[in-house]
Amino acid sequence: MEIKEDRRDGVLVIALAGRVDSTTAPTLEAHLGRLEKDSTRRLVVDFSGVEYISSAGLRIMLILAKRAREQQSALALCALGENVRQVFELAGFLPLFIVKGSQSAAVAAVTGV
Numbered sequence: 515m516e517i518k519e520d521r522r523d524g525v526l527v528i529a530l531a532g533r534v535d536s537t538t539a540p541t542l543e544a545h546l547g548r549l550e551k552d553s554t555r556r557l558v559v560d561f562s563g564v565e566y567i568s569s570a571g572l573r574i575m576l577i578l579a580k581r582a583r584e585q586q587s588a589l590a591l592c593a594l595g596e597n598v599r600q601v602f603e604l605a606g607f608l609p610l611f612i613v614k615g616s617q618s619a620a621v622a623a624v625t626g627v
Contacts, residue, residue: 516563517545525556525588525621531563534571543574555587558620562593567601575602579610588612592620 515538516531526549534542549557559578561567567575575591582589590612594602602608614620 515541517542522558522617522621523625525558525624526554527558527560527617527621529560529563529617533566533568534564534574535566535568536570539568539570539574542571543577546574546578555585556624557582557587558590558592558617558624560592560617560620561595561598562617564595564598567598569605572601572605572607575607576610579607588624588626590614590620590623592617 515533518529518531520527520529528546528549530542532538557578559575579589581587592614593616594613599608599613602611602613612620612623614623
């Protein structure tokens with residue numbers, strides 16, 4: 515799995531690529547943990563490059579959603595492919611997130627534009 519960071523309009527965008535599974539989830543969790551220490555208030559996670567997410571990856575996203583809620587941060591997911599979206603849907607996780615089709619729509623959603 516590859517993790518790239520970018521800032522757009524005051525929003526931190528984390529773009530993931532590859533598989534988010536039990537092998538890669540600890541790396542993602544550590545990366546997102548560092549963001550918590552930086553007090554990031556607006557975050558978009560871009561799944562356009564993710565081909566697969568397992569329950570381990572879902573656990574990381576659930577932790578991220580809880581932290582965002584506790585810290586009153588804005589969080590959105592974007593560009594979920596059909597397989598990834600289906601996993602989120604079957605797990606009942608879609609209502610926990612703002613989910614947008616594109617990165618620009620997700621950035622706009624967390625900035626309130």
